[in-house]
Amino acid sequence: MSVTAGNSNLVPIGDIPALVIPALGETLIMVGITMTIVVLVGIPLGALIHNLARGGLFENRAAHTTLSWIVSIGRSLPFLILMASIIPFTRLITGTNIGIAAAVVPMSIAGIAFFTRIVENSLRSVPPSFVRVAKASGGSPLQIIATAQLSEAIPSLIGGLTINIIAMIEYSAIAGTIGAGGIGYVAVTYGYQRFDNTVMVATIVILVITVALVQLTGDALVRMTTPHSATAARSRRRLAAAIS
Amino acid sequence: MISLERLTKVYGHGDRAVTVLQDLDFSVDAGEIFAVVGPSGAGKSTLAQCVNLLERPTSGSVVVNGENLSQLSEAQLRVARRTIGTVFQSDGLFSRRTAAQNVALPLQYLGVTPAETKRRVAELLDRVGLSPRASYYPHQLSGGQRQRVGIARALALRPSVLLSDEATSGLDPESTASITALLKELRDDLGLSILFITHEMETVLQVADSVARLDRGHIVESGRLVDLLRDPSSELGLALKPVGNARESGAGENSWVIQYTSTSVPTNWVTALSEALAVPVSLLAASIETINGATVGNATIGLPHTDEAETIEAAARLGLTARRLSAGRVNAGKALENSEQAA
Ligand SMILES: Nc1ncnc2c1ncn2[C@@H]1O[C@H](COP(=O)(O)OP(=O)(O)O)[C@@H](O)[C@H]1O
Ligand SMILES: [Mg+2]
Numbered sequence: 383m384s385v386t387a388g389n390s391n392l393v394p395i396g397d398i399p400a401l402v403i404p405a406l407g408e409t410l411i412m413v414g415i416t417m418t419i420v421v422l423v424g425i426p427l428g429a430l431i432h433n434l435a436r437g438g439l440f441e442n443r444a445a446h447t448t449l450s451w452i453v454s455i456g457r458s459l460p461f462l463i464l465m466a467s468i469i470p471f472t473r474l475i476t477g478t479n480i481g482i483a484a485a486v487v488p489m490s491i492a493g494i495a496f497f498t499r500i501v502e503n504s505l506r507s508v509p510p511s512f513v514r515v516a517k518a519s520g521g522s523p524l525q526i527i528a529t530a531q532l533s534e535a536i537p538s539l540i541g542g543l544t545i546n547i548i549a550m551i552e553y554s555a556i557a558g559t560i561g562a563g564g565i566g567y568v569a570v571t572y573g574y575q576r577f578d579n580t581v582m583v584a585t586i587v588i589l590v591i592t593v594a595l596v597q598l599t600g601d602a603l604v605r606m607t608t609p610h611s612a613t614a615a616r617s618r619r620r621l622a623a624a625i626s
Numbered sequence: 627m628i629s630l631e632r633l634t635k636v637y638g639h640g641d642r643a644v645t646v647l648q649d650l651d652f653s654v655d656a657g658e659i660f661a662v663v664g665p666s667g668a669g670k671s672t673l674a675q676c677v678n679l680l681e682r683p684t685s686g687s688v689v690v691n692g693e694n695l696s697q698l699s700e701a702q703l704r705v706a707r708r709t710i711g712t713v714f715q716s717d718g719l720f721s722r723r724t725a726a727q728n729v730a731l732p733l734q735y736l737g738v739t740p741a742e743t744k745r746r747v748a749e750l751l752d753r754v755g756l757s758p759r760a761s762y763y764p765h766q767l768s769g770g771q772r773q774r775v776g777i778a779r780a781l782a783l784r785p786s787v788l789l790s791d792e793a794t795s796g797l798d799p800e801s802t803a804s805i806t807a808l809l810k811e812l813r814d815d816l817g818l819s820i821l822f823i824t825h826e827m828e829t830v831l832q833v834a835d836s837v838a839r840l841d842r843g844h845i846v847e848s849g850r851l852v853d854l855l856r857d858p859s860s861e862l863g864l865a866l867k868p869v870g871n872a873r874e875s876g877a878g879e880n881s882w883v884i885q886y887t888s889t890s891v892p893t894n895w896v897t898a899l900s901e902a903l904a905v906p907v908s909l910l911a912a913s914i915e916t917i918n919g920a921t922v923g924n925a926t927i928g929l930p931h932t933d934e935a936e937t938i939e940a941a942a943r944l945g946l947t948a949r950r951l952s953a954g955r956v957n958a959g960k961a962l963e964n965s966e967q968a969a
Contacts, residue, residue: 511717518678518712519732520704520783529731534722609722609763 391576398584402568406588408482409564412554415486417547420493425539427453427494428501429527437510439523456495461553464488465560485562489553496549500542504535537608544600548593555589565589628677628710628787628819629653632686635672646672648843649686654819654836656786659809661822661830661851663862664840670823673840674791677821678712679703690787708736711780713790716797718776719764725775726751726760732782750778754808770801777808781816788812788820794829802826806833827866831917837862855922856887858947867924872911875928879908881951882937884925886914888945891921895944902940905930926951 393401431453433439434446459467465488469479476483508531516530532539558566565585573582605611635647646669654660664670675681677688679695687696695706719728726747733743751757754774764772773793780788790809794802806829813820822833830837830851838848839862847854847862854863875881892898900907907927914923929937934950941948 509717511714512720514675514680515712515714515718515720516731516735517680518707518710518714519735519779520707521731521735522704525735529734530720534720536722607722610765 392578393572393581395580398581401572401581402565402584402588405563405565405568405585406592409551409554409558409566409592412482412485412489412557412562412564413547413550415482416489416493416550416554417543419486419490420497420546420550421543423490423494424497424501425532428498429505429532431498432502432505432531433523433527439513439526453495453498456491457499459492461488461492461556464492465557480561482563485554485557485564489550489557492553493546493550497542497546500546501535501539504538504542505531507538508534537604540600540603540607544597544604547596547600551589551593551596627653627656627691628821629689630677630686631689633673633676633683633688634685635669635676635681636684646843647676647683650840650845652838652845652848654787654821656817656819657813659813659820659822659833659835661824661834661837662840663824663827663830663837666825667842668840669843670825670840671791674712674789674821674823677787677789678710679707708732708783709785710787710789711783711785713773713776713780713788713793715792715795716769716772719772721764724761724763725756725767725771728764728775729778729782731779736783746782747778750781751775753781753812754778768801769797770804773797773801773805774808777805777812781812786817786819788818789823790820791823792825793822795824795826802829803832809833831866835918837866839865852918852920852922855917856885856920858885858887858949867913867922869924869926870911870913872926875910876908879928879930880932881910882927882929883949883951884927884941885947885949886921886923886945887947889920891923891945895946896927898944899927899940899946902943903929903932903937905932 427449430440431446431449434442434449436443456464468488468491472484472487473479475487478484512530512534513526516526521529554562554564555566555569558564558568559570561567565588569582569585572578573585630650630652633647633650634645637644637646650673652660662670662673672681676683679688679698683696687694689695690706690709693706693709695703698706719725720731723731729747729750730743733746738746748757748760751760754777756771756774756778759767759771762771764775767775776793777788788809794805797805809820809822810833812818822830824830834851836848836850837854838845840846847860849857849860849862851866854860855867857863869883872881896907896909907929910926910928912923912925914921914925916922937950938948
């Protein structure tokens, strides 16, 4: 038993992995569930708003303005305030206001607002001539959205998704401060409240590595899905070799 | 077969209404290539979009094989569009799809089975001579090859009408020639009615059976290409085949513009004219070619002072129209062509 440590609350170095790794797992679960919801809602919502705009497939000014406003409100609230303000709603849905389930609700709302804007932006950068081509080729509105809009925007959507995932890792840390678990919870309870610098450093290292991995994976996927990028052909071949 | 009946398109309402197309009337028979030519802003793309029904005509109708397409609902339109294949300007291929996947697009929309799609795509790519490039992405193809893919895609649903809006614009002359040759071949083999829209007079000469000139939303002149080229009073004929920059005529000579107006101009007409008038003929500029099997051409010649009526008469016997140019008007044809391009 060591008596040299000035603070008996400090976690021994050997125990840090046992503390941090399950926390990382919780963070990944929170972000994973959130991002699934975000993509499932954000893509149709972004595509809908894009096509309600002027020149879109279902041009409708009133609907466009309304939906745009709702998304803007979601985008403009700082996450901490959003999270606190919707606690009654969160409790209604999940029956609790702490834990992973409770964190997923505000994270999904913030994430959907974020991603919807990204989808809109990505779709706006697809040349509108593709929609004319698709129409002239006999496509239905849904087929046109899928093939002439979303499919052409895939690299840009993946780039946006990468930024979105990183933002959600950050939000999960904020949610951690109110007891949602995960890396953020460990950083606050051990690193901040108990002045355990070793744990603090460990959480920082883990977050930096996680974010870097997400970014690298995202960048690689963007290259792979862009036929006119120099490395795309190579990465596709490598992937094909890896799967087979 | 496609025909337009008093097709009119107005953009905007009230004070801000702009009539982009007014009372267009023409038809393109099966097996015919009909070119519409006109300067930028004339309304050519608007015409294209009214024909494939991406835009609804304000009034008048578009009739394909006897069916009036302008009255249909949005869902019926999707079906009707299958009878019209559209070749777009160079930006028409989806960048993330290979040549084969681009050609497959209309079949995929229609719900054709993968096996049938594969067979049909292979056949279409072969048809346009691109089988070896099936798995290339658009950025790996040349401009001419991309347009071939566009043509194959336009043909996927076996349309009876092919619509092309500036399909050769921006291509080098060699690619343009190969695309126009392909279109003629398809017209012959499949009996397509082809509506070929362009701002390039040169290309019209290569491809068209008939041509109409669109200017500020009106068709100002139209007819069979060969007839227009043989008609000395046709502005469109002159614009299509401008009189080349001629040498100055020598001292004591007048410049004359000669145009082929008959089908039977003798090949040695210069000698024949010289003999008939008993004077030497100086050749100052000439352009003679065979278009759609007929010889057309024009020339600028210098003649010593001859009797005007007698000269015109002698030329007419050879199947030519002769017009004397007053001094300083030698390059009148060229000047007209230039003002054309500036418009
Ligand atoms: N959607 C539109 N709304 C209003 N005016 C338009 C629209 N599309 C085209 N126009 C106008 O119609 C005219 C013809 O355009 P366009 O058909 O593109 O000509 P072209 O293809 O011959 O260059 C132009 O003056 C253009 O400004
Ligand atoms: Mg145009």
